[in-house]
């Protein structure tokens with residue numbers, strides 16, 4: 067359902083408390099930038115989403131345009147008009163109802179935004195009661211009426227003790243913003259134009275201001291790396307629950323890391339300690355303990371324990387066992403049980419990859435592909451020096467180095483230094499006393 071509502075997301079700030087060269091809103095939670103999540107929630111509700119940018123504006127815009135089409139961006143004049151009130155200056159919303167959201171609130175959902183729309187007051191603002199209100203603006207409420215918001219840096223000791231805080235979401239009528247934004251001053255501890263000052267101005271003019279009590283699980287502001295980690299835990303719980311509800315079996319789910327872009331299809335099993343990242347697609351497969359899967363697709367297969375699928379790997383009806391690393395390879399109906407590196411390879415049905423097989427895909431300058439046909443038996447400790455192409459029904463003896471080239475069907479490949487026997491060597495070498 068789409069509402070006649072404009073949503074403005076403030077994402078222009080530096081985020082200096084993050085102590086990072088990366089703009090705050092581009093820090094990632096479950097694999098996506100935190101700003102992605104608030105835009106996603108907003109887009110579920112309306113077509114008019116305006117994102118205010120300034121600090122690292124090109125990077126923020128480019129990152130969001132990778133996820134969404136048709137966003138409106140407004141560049142804040144942060145030098146002359148810093149602060150959340152300054153951020154609202156160039157904004158022209160399409161609709162009369164305007165919801166303003168901080169860009170550092172990745173946990174917000176469509177459901178919690180919709181609660182703001184049900185209230186007829188001139189301004190509806192979010193309030194969280196917190197035992198430890200540090201870092202947030204305090205909401206001064208008397209006899210149930212919101213009087214003003216005081217930023218922590220401007221607060222008196224008595225005001226700092228107030229434990230109802232401003233969560234940073236407000237629903238305004240457009241004319242209220244048009245009236246008060248131009249009149250904001252920067253006469254405060256940070257020399258900034260505070261959007262929060264609109265509340266006191268509107269209050270004095272007799273407008274109605276409704277506090278909406280909300281929970282930190284959805285309205286948490288991320289200001290530090292510790293906040294980032296906490297928000298990621300909450301988001302990860304949601305992602306795991308979504309997939310368990312969809313039929314995925316998870317063992318010790320608290321130890322499983324699944325990113326936002328991952329999809330599961332059919333019945334999958336995910337054992338403890340598994341990490342699934344990027345845009346991976348897992349279909350009717352079993353991911354065993356402590357495996358890592360990045361931007362790969364796994365269908366009707368089992369992976370691990372302790373396997374690593376790096377980006378652009380595709381497994382179909384395949385078994386990949388412990389300490390096997392696969393990169394940019396397509397394995398169909400393959401068994402690679404132990405200790406191998408399969409990079410830039412195409413391997414076909416019925417082929418068995420022995421322990422210790424390595425595709426030598428890199429000559430120090432360029433990468434080359436390895437192509438292996440059907441029913442090939444690759445003996446243990448084989449090196450395949452790419453580019454190499456092996457036809458169907460080939461047998462490769464253990465320990466063979468297959469040099470670059472094309473090999474025809476039906477042959478045995480073997481390169482091996484014959485074993486020598488040296489009689490009496492042990493006693494000669496160790497003498498009488500081998501230390502145990």
Ligand code: UD1
Nearest residue numbers: 076077078079149150153169170202203232233234260287
């Ligand atoms: C703000 C509120 C505070 C509230 C808290 C909730 C103000 C003055 N204070 O404080 O009352 O408790 O959020 O999380 O609004 N931004 C801009 N342009 C700027 C400055 C900030 O777009 O010039 C954006 C930031 O990118 C960020 C959001 O506004 O996404 C909030 O800015 P931040 O500096 O984190 O505000 P807080 O100090 O947390």
Ligand code: CA
Nearest residue numbers: 170287288289
């Ligand atoms: Ca904040």
